[in-house]
Amino acid sequence: MWIKRTFKWIGLTLLGIVGLAAIAVILVYILMGRDLARSYDITGEDIAVPSDAASIEEGQRLAQLRGCSGGCHGRTTTGGVMIELFDGTRVVAPDLGELAARYSTKDLERAIRHGVKPDGTSVLRIMPSEMLSTLSDRDLGLILAYLRSQPAGEQTLPESRYGPVARVMGFFFKRKFGSLLAAEVIDHQHSPPPEPSDEEAYGRYLANTVCTECHGSDLRGSPDGSTPSLAVVLAYSREDFETLMRAGEPLGGQELGLMAGVARSRFVRFTDDEIAALHGYLSSPDNWSD
Ligand code: HEC
Structure with a gap:
């Protein structure tokens, strides 16, 4: 008799746990659905699109x-x-x-x-x-x-x-x-940057519009720790940096993962001037102080 009762209680407890988990999943499903359906009242801007x-x-x-x-x-x-x-x-x-x-x-x-x-x-x-x-x-x-x-x-x-x-x-x-x-x-009030006026501004612009995708919005590494802070570039000479950007090979010569592929497939398209501007900006201690 007591065995039957014990089994009944174990069964009911398990059923309760499964039921609670199902309710939690349904609640999360609805909450996330509300997020995905949220509407933003933003007006797009008409910019000039050349065709030559x-x-x-x-x-x-x-x-x-x-x-x-x-x-x-x-x-x-x-x-x-x-x-x-x-x-x-x-x-x-x-x-x-x-x-x-x-x-x-x-x-x-x-x-x-x-x-x-x-x-x-x-x-x-x-x-x-x-x-x-x-x-x-x-x-x-x-x-x-x-x-x-x-x-x-x-x-x-x-x-x-x-x-x-x-x-x-x-x-x-x-x-x-x-x-x-x-x-x-996104800060929707933020106005688009003007054309960079000097090499330093150009380097900052390139870092902000190319490297922040993976290295975090402040270039100090992604929140999940999968990419390092670009302050590592402080240790890179201009030539070392060029080798990283064009061949995907870092200082020290170890084999990189995603970064190697991104450099070889995408960053080979940087011009010499762009590499110099990026290196100048990222390797300047002033830009990393605080
Ligand atoms: C698509 C993602 C992605 C983008 C975009 C990206 N990186 Fe990386 N980067 C990585 C990852 C991931 C690592 C860590 C090493 C690895 O797993 O390849 C890394 C590592 C590095 C390192 C460290 C190398 C070392 O010495 O160990 C430097 C420097 C670097 N990236 C520079 C840049 C610069 C400069 C840009 C912009 C021009 C950039 N990365 C854009 C993903 C990216």
């Missing part, structure tokens, strides 16, 4: 440096499924040629620099709008010129969607690292 061949070529280089081409959006800009999970989650990087043909310049500016889609909802922070919000009108115009020159890809991509596992992961990510939504963390 030289601008398109320079736009391609700027897009490659920032990973708009040859990064998350596929080998060029045709997009693809970035993440797929067993719970039905699918994170899709859109086809940028198709998007650039369909969206107005204002809509593109708003999506890229403010992280807000034409329907008013935010892009996830996987899309580095936080970094791209600091792009100058000129550089964004050139990147749009290149995207507008790209044909739409052959394939029709599916929509992104987020299953329960992704939402629960997102819930914990949000508690640890802040919002998952780009529009939430």
